[in-house]
Amino acid sequence: MTRSEAERAESGQTGPDDEPAWIQAAKKDPESFQYLFNKYHDQIYNFVLRRIYHREMAQDITANTFMKALEKLHQFQYKGIPFSSWLYRIAVNEVNLVYRKRKRSIALTEQRSLHLAHDGATDDSLIQHENEMETEAQFKKIHEAVMQLKPKYQDAISLRYFEEKSIREIAEILGISENTVKTHIRRALQNLRNVL
């Protein structure tokens, strides 16, 4: 890999068609994985954060996701499932693994707020901070309701409404049929009616 390609990898400035080439390069040289990491890090981090509602744990799970992706990159082939869906699948499994180990008790008991303390610099920043706190409080209520669903329903709901994935994409990520995705979403929404 040339220096200019490595620099492009670091800055993320490369065309959409380059992804297969970056994947092949990363299989040979792990440092080339940085392009894919920069491209998908924020997406995966935000997905995990919305699922787990705990900043530090979301960072750890995101790290584990990319480490596993790099470790198993040699197994990835373009067989109808895009790379981003494969990454999301790893992230979903990592989140569910944490929940199985800790029995779903993390976010609600260990963290009250995602936000750092406000320094009170200006009135505008104070208003913005208050708006952010209100948004966070509203999401927390949603998150608590979603947490009461079965894990497979939580995955489907998160991917559909928080990540705005299509039914087809969700089916690819979760490795299930589109009809099963629709069933999961329908049942999850029916359950949420009783809570929200």
Add this chain to the structure above:
Amino acid sequence: MTKNIEEIEQLLREKKLPDQDAGYIRNQLWQKILEENRKRKKTSPLFRIRPWIWTLASLIVLAVSLFIMWLIHGSFQ
């Protein structure tokens, strides 16, 4: 009052947590990933063999040993 499905869907879309800026951790995380990858590669190849392969190999060695013992036992009769 129980909401209908469309209201629930709208609520989920509108109240989702907005995207958080993760730029401040991205660089640290990348270095951590590279470091873990280097450590993983330094591990002896023997430790990377899957457990089921070890089990199968053990069973094969056991079977071969039993066969040899049977042969030896047979040759003394």
